[in-house]
Amino acid sequence: MSDFDPGRRRFLGHLGLAGLGALGASSFLSACASxxxxxxxGNGSGAVTIQSNLSSPQAKAAMEKLIANxxxxxxxxxxxxxxxxxxxxxxxxxxxxxxxxxxxxxxYAGSVANDYASRNLLLDVSxxxxxxxxxxxxxxxxxxxxxxxxxxxxxNNYWWGFFYRKSNFARWGVRExxxxxxxxxxxxxxxxxxxxxxxxxxxxTPWVASAWFDYLNIRINGAPFHRELLAGKQRFDDPKVxxxxxxxxxxxxxxxxxGKAYPFQExxxxxxxxxxxxxxxxxxxxxxxxxxxxxxxxxxxxxxxxPAVPVAEEAPTDGFxxxxxxxxxxxxxxxxxxxxxxxxxxxxxxxxxxIVLPANPGAKAADSPLVTKGKAMLDxxxxxxxxxxxxxxxxxxxxxxxALTKFMDKPDQIDAILREWQSSAEKVFKG
Amino acid sequence: MTATISTTPVTPTRRRxxxxxxxxxxxxxxxxPFAVESVWVFWPAIQGFWxxxxxxxxxxxxxxxxxDNYVEMAGDATFRGAxxxxxxxxxxxxxxxxxxxxxxxxxxxxxxxxxxFYRAALFTPVVFSLVVTALVWRVFYQPDGIADTLLxxxxxxxxxxxxxxxxxxxxxxxxxxALWRQIGYVMVLFLAGLKAIDPALHEAAxxxxxNSWQRLRHVxxxxxxxxxxxxxxxxxxxxxxxxxxxWSLTKGGPYHSSELLxxxxxxxxxxxxRLGYASAIAVVIFxxxxxxxxxxLVRAFREEA
Numbered sequence: 180m181s182d183f184d185p186g187r188r189r190f191l192g193h194l195g196l197a198g199l200g201a202l203g204a205s206s207f208l209s210a211c212a213s214x215x216x217x218x219x220x221g222n223g224s225g226a227v228t229i230q231s232n233l234s235s236p237q238a239k240a241a242m243e244k245l246i247a248n249x250x251x252x253x254x255x256x257x258x259x260x261x262x263x264x265x266x267x268x269x270x271x272x273x274x275x276x277x278x279x280x281x282x283x284x285x286x287y288a289g290s291v292a293n294d295y296a297s298r299n300l301l302l303d304v305s306x307x308x309x310x311x312x313x314x315x316x317x318x319x320x321x322x323x324x325x326x327x328x329x330x331x332x333x334x335n336n337y338w339w340g341f342f343y344r345k346s347n348f349a350r351w352g353v354r355e356x357x358x359x360x361x362x363x364x365x366x367x368x369x370x371x372x373x374x375x376x377x378x379x380x381x382x383x384t385p386w387v388a389s390a391w392f393d394y395l396n397i398r399i400n401g402a403p404f405h406r407e408l409l410a411g412k413q414r415f416d417d418p419k420v421x422x423x424x425x426x427x428x429x430x431x432x433x434x435x436x437x438g439k440a441y442p443f444q445e446x447x448x449x450x451x452x453x454x455x456x457x458x459x460x461x462x463x464x465x466x467x468x469x470x471x472x473x474x475x476x477x478x479x480x481x482x483x484x485x486p487a488v489p490v491a492e493e494a495p496t497d498g499f500x501x502x503x504x505x506x507x508x509x510x511x512x513x514x515x516x517x518x519x520x521x522x523x524x525x526x527x528x529x530x531x532x533x534i535v536l537p538a539n540p541g542a543k544a545a546d547s548p549l550v551t552k553g554k555a556m557l558d559x560x561x562x563x564x565x566x567x568x569x570x571x572x573x574x575x576x577x578x579x580x581x582a583l584t585k586f587m588d589k590p591d592q593i594d595a596i597l598r599e600w601q602s603s604a605e606k607v608f609k610g
Numbered sequence: 611m612t613a614t615i616s617t618t619p620v621t622p623t624r625r626r627x628x629x630x631x632x633x634x635x636x637x638x639x640x641x642x643p644f645a646v647e648s649v650w651v652f653w654p655a656i657q658g659f660w661x662x663x664x665x666x667x668x669x670x671x672x673x674x675x676x677x678d679n680y681v682e683m684a685g686d687a688t689f690r691g692a693x694x695x696x697x698x699x700x701x702x703x704x705x706x707x708x709x710x711x712x713x714x715x716x717x718x719x720x721x722x723x724x725x726x727f728y729r730a731a732l733f734t735p736v737v738f739s740l741v742v743t744a745l746v747w748r749v750f751y752q753p754d755g756i757a758d759t760l761l762x763x764x765x766x767x768x769x770x771x772x773x774x775x776x777x778x779x780x781x782x783x784x785x786x787x788a789l790w791r792q793i794g795y796v797m798v799l800f801l802a803g804l805k806a807i808d809p810a811l812h813e814a815a816x817x818x819x820x821n822s823w824q825r826l827r828h829v830x831x832x833x834x835x836x837x838x839x840x841x842x843x844x845x846x847x848x849x850x851x852x853x854x855x856x857w858s859l860t861k862g863g864p865y866h867s868s869e870l871l872x873x874x875x876x877x878x879x880x881x882x883x884r885l886g887y888a889s890a891i892a893v894v895i896f897x898x899x900x901x902x903x904x905x906x907l908v909r910a911f912r913e914e915a
Contacts, residue, residue, distance in 0.1 A: 269880050272669045298669060382775050385863060437753040439864070440772035445752075574883045585865040588777070606682075607882055610667050 226256040227510045228281040229499075230274060232267035235466070241530035248526065249517050255510040257283075268573065275300045275502055282505040283514060285334075288321045288496040289565045290410065291572060292331045295500070296324035302501035302508060305329045307515045313540050314519075317563055321496060332515045333498035333538035334524065338553045339390055339566075340478035342450065342464070343457040348477075351456070355479035359398075359426070362482040366433035369456040377430065378455030379438035380446030381587075385580035387443050389567035390459050392583055393493055395423045398484040402491035402562040409571035411608040415582075415601040421593055426484060428590045439587070461495065461566075462534040462553065476549060480556055491562035495569055498538065578603040655896075661889035668885050679890035688866050689891070692874040695781055696898075699852060699870060702785050703792065704845040710789065711796025711841075716826075718797070719804045729801070733794040740791070744858035747787040748774070777867035780860050784868055788855050792848065796841055803837030804830070839910065846902045850895055871895050 233242050239261050246259045260281065262270070274280050275295060286292065295301050301324070308319065308329040322331035348354070351372055356362040369376035380387055396405045400419050407413045408420065435455045438446055443460060450458045451472050458464070459481065465473060483490070499518060501511045517523055524537035528545055536544050536554050544550045557563065568576040582600035586593065662679055666672035683689050718729050735743065750756045751773040758770045773783040807830065815825045853872040856862060862869035862877060871891060879888030 272667075272883075276669055300669075381864075382772075383861070437772065439775035440751075440753045572883075574881065577877060577881045580863070581865045584863065588864065603688075606884065606887075610665055610884065 225507060225510065226258050227283060227505075227507055227514050229257055229259050229283040229285075229514070230267070230281040231259055231261045231285045232264045233285055234261050234263050238531050241527050244530050245518065245523050245526060248523070249514060252517070254517070255513045257510075257514050278504075279506075280502040280504050282507060282511045283499055283501045285497070286500055287565065287569045288318075288331045288333055288498055289569050291569060292322075292500055293324050294572065296326075296330040300503050301330040302503050302505055302511065303328045303330065304332055304501065304512060304515055307332055307512050307519065310516055311519055311539075314538065315540060318496065318538055321563075321565075322498075331498055331500050332519050333496045334518060334527065335498075335535040335537050336494045336496040336557070337462040337535045338557055339394070339459065339461045339493040340480055340553070340556070341457045341459050342476055342478045344451065344453065344472070344475050345477045346475050347453050347456070356482050359482045359484045363429060363433075366430065366456075370433060374456050375435035375437075375454070376433040376456040377438075378435050378446045378450045378458040380441055380443030381438060381584055382440045383442040384444075385584050386568065386576055387446075387460065388583040388587065389576070389579050390461075390493065391427060392423065392579065393564060393567055393570075394459070394481040395427055395484065396420070397491040397493075397562075397564055398481065398488060399423055399426060401488045402564055405491075405564060406570055409567065409575065411604065415604055416594075416597040420597060424586055424590075424593050424597070427586075428593075431587060431590055434587070439584070461493075465534050473549075478549070478552070489561035490559070491564055492557055492560040493566055494557050494560075494563040495566045496538065496563075572607070574607045575604060578607060658889050658892055658896075661886055662893045664886045664889075665884075666886045667883045672886065675886065679887045682887065683890060683894070688869065688874065689871075691866055692862075692869040692871050693894075695869055696850070696871045698781065699785065700846070700849040702782075703788055703852070704849050706789055707792040707796050707845060708841060710793040712800050714793060714797040715800035715804055716830075719801060729797075732797055735791040736794045736798075738791075740854040741858060743787055743791060744855055747790075748859060751783060774860050775864055777864055780864060780868040784856050784859050787859070788852060791855075792845075796844070799837055799841055799844070800834070803834045807833045839906070842906060843903065847899065850899050871898075 229242075229246065231239075231242050233239055242259055242261070246257050250256050271284065271286070274284070292301065305328050308314075308322070311319075311332075314333075318333050319329070322329050322333060324330045351369060351374070353365055353368055356365045366376040393405065396408070399422055404413060404419065408415070408417075414420075435446075435449065437449070438455075441449075443464060446455070446458055447460070447464045447468060449455045451468060465476065468476070480492070499515060501508075501515065505511050519539060521539050521541045524539045524542040528535060528537055528542070534545065534547075534550055534553070536550070536557065544554060564570055567579055578600055581603070582596050586596050589596070661672060663674060663676060664672035665675045665678070714732055718725055718732075738746075753772060757773060758767075761767055761769055771779060773779050811829050811833065812825055815829050820828065851872060852870060853876065856868060856870055856873050857876070860868045862873040866874075871894065875888050875891040875895065878884050878891060882888075
């Protein structure tokens, strides 16, 4: 379910905005304001409409199969409506606030869902959670809003790590590092062999840099501070945040200089071709990898910086929430119960290509050493975080993109960059 | 404009009498489009002005904040950068496409063997959708792409840089594809204008001993006045609405270095979810466009009077 990630933005759908002229501009903005009607879901027939952003061919086919299975069970009927990711992201608030909204949505757990819940836009799905007793507490907490009711049903999650090719590491005679010092030593070795050690892809996908920020922050300051920072309860110009960038600066000389110019998909190609040593990325990158390379891929956990800080890992969780205004809450809950079940989750994992971990502890993940290792890493973590935008909001993400790409270009301006970041973050929090 | 009207006080009365005899069909032809425009253009535009005075996230109802958005704008470095970039864009994109288009039209105006091929070749970029244009140019600019290979071939490899990712070059690297497309378009406009010039004028000038530069300066350019008006409006409007090519190549980045007012408005509205502030930016774009176009209209009226 990799394309749940909002970072994987596809703005092509918005190039229709070409005619965004002066007058047109204001009319375009207000057109959104006045369109309270939104899509009219087929509630009259009693079918539950599910609005899905899983538009990649395999994920779409997997969803179609799940819905067909559900309809065949005779517990209700559902219809799937697949929308291009980026359109989905920008239209989601409109869907939810419209008078006759679709019933069910694919989206993210955590801060994003809680924000909608605080506006009373989401259906209480505590009933569904009664049948999910074996789900881990971490997922239950993640799906619970501020008032203590569950508003989200997780489908699966995935992990981030430093991916590399086993054959290349063997050829270079290097091993996985455990600590930051070992990591820097590894970088130095690779550099001396003429390989740019760290791959990255910031052209078009600048949000990839946020993984570095997230990980260094949870390794140095811990997950609770990280969450508070992203919720606006701490400041970006805090010395603790400066410590994160200062640490990051130590690794900057080892980044592939070309990484600024190309997107993460091309950074993936570079990694597979042995043009970079390793790449901090989520498992979704493997979608683009040729099948024969998959067996050669391995990853290591983001190195430990301070052993005193409880280990946290990024595990973005994808799933569903429902509109509070649904005309068919019973059918919606029935569909959610089905989607949270072992059968549906295993069917999804089988049909989709991505390396994902089903949320239901009873459901089997794909049988590969990579997936087993990823699952073990997440199981061993004391805390899980989501990702920058998921722990804050899509609105805060661009402020991080600006600050972090600038930092990577001008690491001597940390103080100014953090001040700027704080002031643009304040504007986002203020609304 | 008022000055123009007061110098010719007779005209309005005469016009009014003529309009009394308008047929109902004509009235319908005017009123129906006006009603449609009102709903789809004027009313949303007026709403846009109202939203620029509010704070609004697109979900909760907008709250009125007075001129706060404009006050914030005055102190917003990103906005100033975007405004400056828009001016650079207007000057470079506008100026160079006029020069390039006019030059190409002059070269290609005479009917010669194969001239049709060159005209078609220059016009081809206009036919491509901007998304395709952006994809092509992205390949051109990518690391070790065509641009870098060319520079290496002529021994200028020290100039190689991440064109779209370097804040020094990003804006200009985006202007180039926009120009590549616009020059063909402007050329066609000028070609049409050049074709409409009576050859007898050139003939007469030549008889009077004017050289080719003098004929260009005193015959061709004055004769193109009508086309110039069209070209100017096209250029100004295209500059201010330039969005797609920037968005698909850099999204205004890296760190706002290729940000235009249009891209800043879009990202503020649909990424930052600050629709009030974005509306305020839209109002500024509107005022800029209006100022340029009114400026032109005032001049045009004066010349007529």
